[in-house]
Amino acid sequence: MTAAVVFGLCGAAAAGLGLYGAIANPRPLRKILAFNLLSSGVFLLFGVIARRGAVSAFSGDPVPQALVITGIVVAAAGTALAVALLLRFFKATGSTTLSAGALASIPADSIDE
Amino acid sequence: MISVADIFTVIAVSAGAFFFMAGSVGLLRFPDTLTRLHALTKADNLGLGLVVLGLMPRAGGLLPALKLASVWLLVLFTGAAVSQLIARAARDGDQDDE
Amino acid sequence: MAEFLQFASGFVSAMVVLGMVRIVRGPTRADRMMAAQLLGTGGIAALLLRSDITGTPSVIDVALVLALLAAFASVAFVVKGAREASGEPEASE
């Protein structure tokens, strides 16, 4: 049992949790949150691979670490886009779910004018 | 051989840990939002300050010690401003969730 | 000494976890935000202790970043209470 294994299992469980939330929760904001959990779990798996790649002078393999850094920034950008979409949808329909009723109620003029 | 600096570190860090405990207990046990805020903001900023004070002699030089101190000052300043803001939000009819 | 600092860091973390019960219990949003604030301060303390134990000064930088940005999320929470509620032209259709 090493730190890498402990956090690797933690990452796997976090990814599973996020996946469940993204499927089972009907509210888009919660799906966005769940996706962030899912991505953090995947990043942790990368971190474990980086940690296991430690050789004498390095505390870890720098390549997966660099990938995770770019990944975190891209995940943040994706979250920002998703939130902007959600807020725009909320303004157009007054609804915070993606139910068929809400989609049908989009007034035509709110899409473009 | 235990040096004077080590004894100082042990005392300061222990005191810091004690204040963290006080802050958490206050946060849990006090009856309403504003008293909880009072307990928390005072106790944990002091706790962090004492931990920083205890670690400073061990930082290995003036600059690292100053960096530690600046972390604490930063927390103290933002903590003070933010707790003001939280207190006002709580006073201005903060909605309960449940 | 390392053992003592290790113990202290464990103790501070435990206290912070205790405080985190407030995030769950609420009841007001301010209470939850406060508990997150406590987690930030306690996390900084744990990081500083950790930096000393393992002799990695760069961990102090992580504490510095948390000190700067822990306030940021709280501000995002407060601003809504003070401004948007009082007539930000939200629904501009």
Place this chain on the structure above:
Amino acid sequence: MTSDIILDCILAALVLAVGCWVIVVRDSFAAAVGFVAYGLLLTLVWVRLDAIDVALMEGAIGSGLTGALLLRASSRLGAKEQSAAAEQPGVMLRAVAALFSVIVAAMLATAVLYLPDPAPTLAPEAAANASATGMANPVTNVLMAFRAMDTMLEKVVLLVALAGVWSLARDRFWGARPGPRFRSDPKDPLALLAQTLPPLGIVVGIYMLWEGANAPGGAFQGGTIIAAMWLLAVIAGLTDAPPVSNRRVRLALIAGPLLFLIVGFGGLWLGEAFLAYPVAYAKPLLLVIEFAMTLTVAVTLGLLIVGPPDREGAP
């Protein structure tokens, strides 16, 4: 050593507990606060994994920028969001989702337990070639030199995301300033915070960038901190977001990838390959690119979080 493992297990359990709570709690605002806490805990996990560069990034983004974004979104959706909670999917769907997630998690866990031993690593290669760039931080070397193509294209992804956010603007608002205009109140503690913190934060951001050459840190971390400081000033009403049609804003947005491209094609022309830096100038070149990258990351992330143009007064 054993006490370390115990602490690790507790930390991992805590991460999962907070994660569970974020998923199941009814109130979305509470879930967003939980996410901030989750980000803080994850920062500690990255420190425990000795990935300080990643810890800096997670601390700045996870509990800082993304946390603030989600908190604001949840409070803007407000009470409507709560009533939507009634539309729970059926037990059947939830059971199937749970089963599916457990299977995926179990497969990932199995992969973790049976990772190849000895672990494959590129660390020796990164170490052997560090002299080519003159920088001692291996992660910065990978980001800026060995895998520079990834980093450049990642900037392009950020720009595409920003274009996506901006395209949500209504036609009549196009080109205007994004986001709501926040009112400022000089007597507000928020104004004091927003006047005092950004100068300090910008110093820390540049320090991160500078440190990034030899110690954990770099353009991404520095840029994120600067973006947060700018957003703080915007939220306090001290400054306003620039119109999205502003030419200087557009220039700042493309500075990083553009410089990367110029240097890249220069490498094609002068040296062996696209993005091959001439060894003699590698370090100054990389520092210039990193500086431009910091600017681009700061402006892009800041504008992404502010949102689409949303008010009258298109220029």
